Amino acid sequence: MSNFIPFTRPSFNQETIDAVSEVLRSGWVTSGPKLAEFEATLSQYFGNRPVRCFANGTATIKIALQVAGIGVGDEVITTPISWVATSNVILSVGAKPVFVDIDPITRNIDLNKIPSAITSKTRVILPVYLAGLPVDMDLLYALAKKYHLRVIEDAAQAFGSQWNGNRIGRIGDLVSFSFQANKNLTTVEGGCLVLNNAKEARLAEKFRLQGLTRQGMDGMDVDVLGGKDNLTDVNAAIGLEQLKQLPSYQTRRAQLARLYFDVLHAALKMAGLDSLKLELPVEDFANTNWHMFQVVLPLEQLNVARSQVMTELKDLGIGVGVHYPAITGFTLYKNLDYKTSDTPIAERIGRSILTLPLFPAMADEDIGRIAKGLVGILQKYRKIERS
Ligand SMILES: *Cc1c(COP(=O)(O)O)cnc(C)c1O
Numbered sequence: 402m403s404n405f406i407p408f409t410r411p412s413f414n415q416e417t418i419d420a421v422s423e424v425l426r427s428g429w430v431t432s433g434p435k436l437a438e439f440e441a442t443l444s445q446y447f448g449n450r451p452v453r454c455f456a457n458g459t460a461t462i463k464i465a466l467q468v469a470g471i472g473v474g475d476e477v478i479t480t481p482i483s484w485v486a487t488s489n490v491i492l493s494v495g496a497k498p499v500f501v502d503i504d505p506i507t508r509n510i511d512l513n514k515i516p517s518a519i520t521s522k523t524r525v526i527l528p529v530y531l532a533g534l535p536v537d538m539d540l541l542y543a544l545a546k547k548y549h550l551r552v553i554e555d556a557a558q559a560f561g562s563q564w565n566g567n568r569i570g571r572i573g574d575l576v577s578f579s580f581q582a583n584k585n586l587t588t589v590e591g592g593c594l595v596l597n598n599a600k601e602a603r604l605a606e607k608f609r610l611q612g613l614t615r616q617g618m619d620g621m622d623v624d625v626l627g628g629k630d631n632l633t634d635v636n637a638a639i640g641l642e643q644l645k646q647l648p649s650y651q652t653r654r655a656q657l658a659r660l661y662f663d664v665l666h667a668a669l670k671m672a673g674l675d676s677l678k679l680e681l682p683v684e685d686f687a688n689t690n691w692h693m694f695q696v697v698l699p700l701e702q703l704n705v706a707r708s709q710v711m712t713e714l715k716d717l718g719i720g721v722g723v724h725y726p727a728i729t730g731f732t733l734y735k736n737l738d739y740k741t742s743d744t745p746i747a748e749r750i751g752r753s754i755l756t757l758p759l760f761p762a763m764a765d766e767d768i769g770r771i772a773k774g775l776v777g778i779l780q781k782y783r784k785i786e787r788s
Pocket residue numbers: 457458459460483484486487529555557558579580581590591592
């Protein structure tokens with residue numbers, strides 16, 4: 402279908418294509434001068450804190466855990482509503498994810514529920530900023546201080562987000578971003594970690610290349626188990642160009658989000674669906690980067706399953722996504738004795754959440770078409786309410 406609107410699509414301009422060509426022609430294509438330039442530029446962007454890049458966001462969080470010395474016997478507090486990478490990396494370093502329920506409004510980990518999940522084994526709080534909306538950073542770091550915990554922020558979706566005028570990544574402990582193709586800033590695949598000091602940065606470099614401590618004329622040595630998680634110059638060249646485009650992307654995303662609120666409110670009202678409890682995102686234009694625009698369907702008021710809503714939207718040429726079902730419902734996690742019923746809000750939202758299309762190249766008219774399509778489906782399947 403030619404006028405199909407995908408739920409997201411990256412934008413690359415001619416300068417980006419030229420920058421990639423230049424790297425390919427240069428004779429040095431893997432990690433080299435472009436990576437160094439990208440890391441230095443990112444460091445500036447994050448208030449001169451050290452930054453190291455990795456092959457993807459998953460490796461980035463894993464290396465953050467390794468830099469913090471997390472392993473067997475340690476517990477890491479996190480959210481069940483995230484891309485499964487978040488908790489998979491906790492398992493992969495041998496630690497135990499401890500899932501705390503989410504706040505139904507922000508859809509992020511409920512910070513107030515963290516204290517009762519803390520044990521003598523807890524070492525880290527690992528929040529996720531779903532759709533780019535950060536948690537209350539003052540409260541997060543007050544908790545970390547009070548209970549002597551490290552914080553690893555999975556800010557994969559929050560590049561360009563803010564907290565009280567401070568960019569996410571400029572403040573805090575270890576802050577991890579992803580540059581995967583769907584993210585607000587992409588290198589196709591990639592990620593970066595904002596660290597506290599040069600010592601941590603050296604450790605991160607070691608973990609990203611086989612645990613190598615030295616290499617050169619004086620021989621070679623390896624003292625920890627590292628991986629092969631470096632970002633290439635091809636990816637770095639894309640990232641440098643994306644950074645230049647980011648402000649215009651951000652403005653456009655915010656405009657489209659504003660339009661979603663206005664058009665959805667109007668369409669619901671016009672359809673006589675004022676009493677339908679369709680949950681919209683928090684209207685926090687100061688802090689979020691509008692990575693996604695997600696609604697939570699009022700399934701108890703509808704005679705339809707989410708999958709059918711998605712199918713009918715697709716038939717209207719509208720691509721939607723689910724970000725995310727509760728991680729604790731996956732077979733791997735069920736087999737580890739996790740239960741979705743332990744985090745009932747995450748269970749409900751994971752079952753009912755829907756990501757509507759949002760990306761910089763969308764047209765204003767697209768939002769109207771999507772709102773009309775969604776509201777039409779809600780109207781069709783609305784349960785008759787008895788009073
Ligand atoms: C994208 C994402 C990741 C993983 O990033 P990759 O680059 O795909 O490995 C981790 N956590 C969250 C919340 C994400 O959205």
